[in-house]
Amino acid sequence: MSDELVKALSELQEEKALNVVRELLAAGEDPLKIMDACGQAMEIVGKKFEDGVYFVPDLIFAGEILKGISAEVKPHIAEGAEQKRLGQVVLGTVAGDIHDIGKDVVHFMLDSNGFEVHDLGIDVPAEKFVEKIKETGAKVVAMSGLLTMAFDSMKQTVDAIKEAGLRDQVKIMIGGSQVDEEVRVYTGADAYGNDAMSAVNYAKQWLGGE
Amino acid sequence: MAQVNERLKRVNEAIELKEPDRVPIFFQSNYLPAKVAGLTCRDAYYKQDEYLEAYKKFIIEYDPDLFFTADAPIITPGPIHDLWGTVQMKWPGHEIGVNSSHQFVEGEYMKQEEYDDFLNDPSDFLIRVYIPRVFKNLEGLNMLPPLMLTVLGCYGGGFWASTFAQPQLAEAFEAMLKASKTAAEWNMKFAQFHKEMAEAGYVPSHTGPVLVPFDVISDLLRGMRGAMLDMYRVPDKLLAAQEKLFPLLLATAVQGAKATGITRVFIPLHRGADGFMSIEQFEKFYWPFTKKLILGLIDEGLTPMPFFEGVYDQRLEYLAELPKGKVLGLFDRSDIFKVKEVLKDTMCICGGMPISLLQTGTPESVKEYTKKLIDVVGKDGGFIMGSSTVLDEANPELVKVWADFTKEYGTYH
Numbered sequence: 001m002s003d004e005l006v007k008a009l010s011e012l013q014e015e016k017a018l019n020v021v022r023e024l025l026a027a028g029e030d031p032l033k034i035m036d037a038c039g040q041a042m043e044i045v046g047k048k049f050e051d052g053v054y055f056v057p058d059l060i061f062a063g064e065i066l067k068g069i070s071a072e073v074k075p076h077i078a079e080g081a082e083q084k085r086l087g088q089v090v091l092g093t094v095a096g097d098i099h100d101i102g103k104d105v106v107h108f109m110l111d112s113n114g115f116e117v118h119d120l121g122i123d124v125p126a127e128k129f130v131e132k133i134k135e136t137g138a139k140v141v142a143m144s145g146l147l148t149m150a151f152d153s154m155k156q157t158v159d160a161i162k163e164a165g166l167r168d169q170v171k172i173m174i175g176g177s178q179v180d181e182e183v184r185v186y187t188g189a190d191a192y193g194n195d196a197m198s199a200v201n202y203a204k205q206w207l208g209g210e
Numbered sequence: 211m212a213q214v215n216e217r218l219k220r221v222n223e224a225i226e227l228k229e230p231d232r233v234p235i236f237f238q239s240n241y242l243p244a245k246v247a248g249l250t251c252r253d254a255y256y257k258q259d260e261y262l263e264a265y266k267k268f269i270i271e272y273d274p275d276l277f278f279t280a281d282a283p284i285i286t287p288g289p290i291h292d293l294w295g296t297v298q299m300k301w302p303g304h305e306i307g308v309n310s311s312h313q314f315v316e317g318e319y320m321k322q323e324e325y326d327d328f329l330n331d332p333s334d335f336l337i338r339v340y341i342p343r344v345f346k347n348l349e350g351l352n353m354l355p356p357l358m359l360t361v362l363g364c365y366g367g368g369f370w371a372s373t374f375a376q377p378q379l380a381e382a383f384e385a386m387l388k389a390s391k392t393a394a395e396w397n398m399k400f401a402q403f404h405k406e407m408a409e410a411g412y413v414p415s416h417t418g419p420v421l422v423p424f425d426v427i428s429d430l431l432r433g434m435r436g437a438m439l440d441m442y443r444v445p446d447k448l449l450a451a452q453e454k455l456f457p458l459l460l461a462t463a464v465q466g467a468k469a470t471g472i473t474r475v476f477i478p479l480h481r482g483a484d485g486f487m488s489i490e491q492f493e494k495f496y497w498p499f500t501k502k503l504i505l506g507l508i509d510e511g512l513t514p515m516p517f518f519e520g521v522y523d524q525r526l527e528y529l530a531e532l533p534k535g536k537v538l539g540l541f542d543r544s545d546i547f548k549v550k551e552v553l554k555d556t557m558c559i560c561g562g563m564p565i566s567l568l569q570t571g572t573p574e575s576v577k578e579y580t581k582k583l584i585d586v587v588g589k590d591g592g593f594i595m596g597s598s599t600v601l602d603e604a605n606p607e608l609v610k611v612w613a614d615f616t617k618e619y620g621t622y623h
Contacts (some may be wrong), residue, residue, distance in 0.1 A: 057438035
């Protein structure tokens with residue numbers, strides 16, 4: 001039954017997935033197991049994205065189906081156990097830039113690959129990154145930006161992390177369609193990427209998880 | 211006038227896939243001229259005279275063969291946004307810094323269940339439902355009666371004449387009236403500017419831009435998220451809405467180009483790029499109306515200027531379906547050398563210079579890459595030198611090096 005759920009969700013069959021969930025709940029299945037199955041399905045979705053089979057619309061739709069499932073299952077879950085996470089990543093679109101698509105895809109991919117993501121949102125000032133690193137002790141920072149002015153914000157954020165004395169404890173990646181090696185050097189980041197998979201790969205490299 | 215002919219001739223020969231006397235250069239200058247003159251991005255939205263003066267100075271000094279039309283960065287002047295209470299974008303100094311580029315705020319301004327209202331009576335839906343949502347100060351328009359009620363003609367006194375007395379509606383009309391006066395002033399100055407530039411021998415890239423139907427729906431009506439969910443949940447409606455929008459978009463673009471005599475039509479493409487959707491989704495939802503729009507413009511004797519923003523490496527074979535020597539394709543981060551290979555006999559290629567290099571490079575690294583572009587992408591003509599994207603934050607000194615070196619090294623004969 002839960003195999004059926006994994007299949008339906010990973011193949012983006014919304015109605016089927018919801019029906020299976022309702023049947024499982026009616027049959028008294030452990031709600032945490034249902035969410036586990038969803039986790040497996042989302043991993044497959046992430047893998048398909050990585051392999052170029054799925055694209056942004058598919059991720060969005062998968063997330064939407066999952067939201068529907070969670071709404072059905074949540075009321076059945078008591079105060080509960082947390083999933084074990086591989087490590088923490090502080091993520092945000094840098095100051096002056098309000099673009100969220102790339103950041104959201106990276107969030108999805110990191111999350112489905114088992115990382116705990118602290119998503120600071122868009123137009124995030126350097127201090128917010130610094131605060132979050134201090135608060136969580138995260139070892140990886142991922143900065144997103146679409147605009148060319150984001151290069152300067154990225155640089156300022158890296159500088160702020162340095163000034164706070166945190167540079168040695170974090171690895172920093174930057175991402176966005178215009179970033180490249182040239183920009184990486186300019187900002188002082190450790191790595192750059194133009195797609196969400198590179199974010200996952202760096203996180204794995206830096207935090208383990210392979 | 212000799213100058214105009216020379217620059218325009220160079221550009222036109224490249225568009226026709228020929229070798230001009232040398233590689234022409236296009237500046238997607240955007241906010242850079244304002245910045246060079248010490249103005250803020252916000253000034254571009256509010257101080258038109260100073261902004262245009264700065265733009266003019268910049269063009270004369272840097273001397274591109276094709277310059278990004280001065281209206282391009284200004285997606286509706288600031289005072290009009292203030293009057294209307296625009297929701298769909300942030301402009302410099304409004305919820306973002308005075309030196310930030312304008313940015314769009316996508317949302318579900320039309321809900322999925324409203325497709326039928328839009329399809330059945332687009333104007334009624336747009337005026338009474340959509341406009342009040344996307345402009346705070348025009349909210350009063352939601353008090354209008356169904357527009358079809360006007361069919362009652364002389365009976366109108368009993369049915370709708372009185373609606374216009376409602377204060378919210380009167381306020382909305384007042385805001386629109388004021389905005390239209392501002393718009394007329396700005397348009398007149400832009401037109402005057404382009405006339406002067408033409409007289410001085412400079413060639414603007416285009417007049418008004420046009421969006422393809424999918425992007426209108428995704429950017430303005432449903433938001434990207436909404437439009438992408440529609441591919442799964444209401445695919446037929448998503449296509450029907452594109453069908454509905456298409457004739458209007460084509461006609462508006464044709465009319466605009468004909469009115470100004472500038473034959474190049476800028477089409478910024480947003481959601482069709484690699485990664486945004488699969489090839490199947492692209493084939494079904496994006497490419498048909500995009501191609502139709504491009505062909506429709508060509509049929510009218512115009513030169514479509516699509517900006518393939520992002521990466522199109524996986525879609526180049528579709529672009530190769532377009533008629534030869536009729537399209538000026540601007541490329542962003544596609545592999546420009548592969549673009550040359552696949553499209554050299556189809557369209558004039560413009561782009562290739564990574565903006566990162568113009569922003570953080572050195573004169574040497576800029577020259578080296580410029581040389582490579584001219585050698586490879588410029589081979590046999592059909593190439594216009596351009597940057598991957600807008601020059602907003604480019605280093606003016608490097609821009610100068612880039613332009614001068616293109617002219618010096620890029621000669622064909």
